[in-house]
Amino acid sequence: MIVRKNISIDQCYIDKLKPFLDKNNGNLSAAIRDSIEAASQVLDEKKKEKGEKDSRSALKTIELRNKMVEDEEFLLIHHTMLEWFIKKTSGLLLEEATVYELINPYTIKKIPNFVNYVNVLNDRMGWKIKVGAEYAEPEPGTLILTLSNGNPCFRGVVAQSLALYLAKQMKMDVQGLFNRSNATKIYFKRFEFLNYEKIPKGFEEHFGSMESTFREIQKRPEFWKNLVKTYRQQNYQRLSMNKKVFEAFVSGDLPSVDDMGREFELLAGKPPETFTLAEHIMIFKELYLTDSIGSDIEVCTEKGREYVKLIHDYSDRKVCERVIQYYSNIFRSIGHPFTVTSSPHMIVFEFGKNLSPSHISEPGLAGAESELSFTP
Template identity: 25%
Template sequence: MSIRKNISLETGHIKKLEPLVLKHKGNFSAAMREIIDLVDTITKDPDAATRLISGLKTESNLTETVLDWLIKQARGRLIEQDILNSILDPVKTAQLPELEKYLDELTAGTGWQTKIRIYDYDDAISPSYIKITLVGNSISKMEFLGGMVSSFLVTQKKQEIASLKRMSSAITINFRKQVNANLARQSLVEHFGQIEDITSEISKKEEFWNCIVNLYKQTNYNMVTIPKNYYNELIMGKEAPSYLTAPIEAIHKVPIRDIPLGILISTMKSVYEYMGIVERIDVDETTLKIYHGYTDARAINAIEKILLNVLNANGAKYRSACSENLIVMSPVVQPDEDMLVLQLTKNI
């Protein structure tokens, strides 16, 4: 027989109960019953409490602390496929309800404090779309579990991440069917594997990157990086080359003319700033304000020529104006656009 009792709890007490409430899928009464059973056991065997607390201090707390640290270090990294398969067996989790149930069991311990829901799909085995939501107290744990589940859906269900929304206590991910494995993985890297390529390259050439990082650190990032062919022309005494498109084309793997103007401008900003070619580029729609950091007129003109030629090579016609501190580049309005503006003005 169930008996109802009204109890008063402070906010701090409720916060302490959250792991147990989460474990019991939000059932507060079930959490309280577990606490009562635990107290009953301790009352009958007082030494049990001492052993439990001692064990938590020497084992569980250390294990949980180390786990938290490792999970934070794994942020931006994708879990390796063989490890993923050992955690989420594709055979045992072939259907989405089975996957959700397995994840419930996997995260049932109070250490994870994360709830995962898989819903809004049209087929349990081969869906065209899926939505998952993770709710918990630790953003690091939600990120890790979200990346793990996303990796599984990308590799086993041929999905790609269509959108992702992060909040302080929840992550919602929308998936859609994607038969192109490269595009699917690209979406995974974009949302959960931002430093995957970086760590991979560092592990391949640790000595090289240790040296480079130390150089940048010791010079307060006052370094310039340029392609070798460009450098060769400079040391041979040639006039400063007027094109510096190789880094941008290497990133996008297409010629400059095939890169959409908005994407090109965004890439120019990040690439030329990080290479040290200019100090800063501010973008106002399609207008560029370039803070070059040079005082010599020849250097300023060379920077102007390099960036202007990149834009023109894209097929975008730009004009520029220089000062001691700033170069402003703005698009040239085409004659037909001028005529259209004039006609519209007459019709007003």
């Protein structure tokens, strides 16, 4: 089918068509047809060359992977099995030596080189993960690393490997971690190492939530197996408390406010005065659920409306009084004024200013409910 079109063309293009015009005795239509045919042949040849080049590159990559498998440097594993392994070891940290098998710390010192190397490594290994970085030159104080595409489970392992390398070799600790179905984003901030043998706090928090727990299980496996077995058999209806606290309860006494303050500092790692009230409440929640003295807890950390509700199963009057005294001493030790209200199976601590001083030592439960207040 012949298509007729009116076209406008500059003289410079007519000049370029001169060889084709000469060949066709000045016939412009024929010259244009010949030029299109010639261009089409060139494009086809380019595509063929590119295809052959890609084929050679793919073949070279396959040969490289096969050699790595033959040399036992790499191992073929089904992706389903790999996903299972990664999921079951979630929260455990990779060892530095393992990461350095992938990235040589003696040759990769700068972030641009790091990103380029990792992307080349991804292509070579067929991981299908693309790594991008956002940072300021020359010595970035912050860094955003984005890993996109690839298997989500394996992408998590790669993310941890890169984060560990950046933490140890470039002093960039993890400040935030966000996972989506097709991308993982890690936020870093520069810091100074105090101890190179330790894992940076941010990195461990975001990638190693189960690391310390697993180390303890490895140290005393029989103890932890028996403990878990006992808790499960008794449906977690057991107490877990400090020996000194237990001794105080048995002797009919309670730990002093000073003792509770020292115990809090030991638990939190910092003195009570370094925490806000909201932080105190969240630490207390963790302590309460760990002790298992009560059955549940409800907290509010909204400024000006802070409260803690302790739910318990005790009905004996004296037991309830002792529990109130015990937890009141804990809150006294953190130095924030509060009132305490009790009712059957519930104790409520409310925090606020302008509370009148009151001593909580031997409270009585007048009727169904009582209220006391304390100001440090």
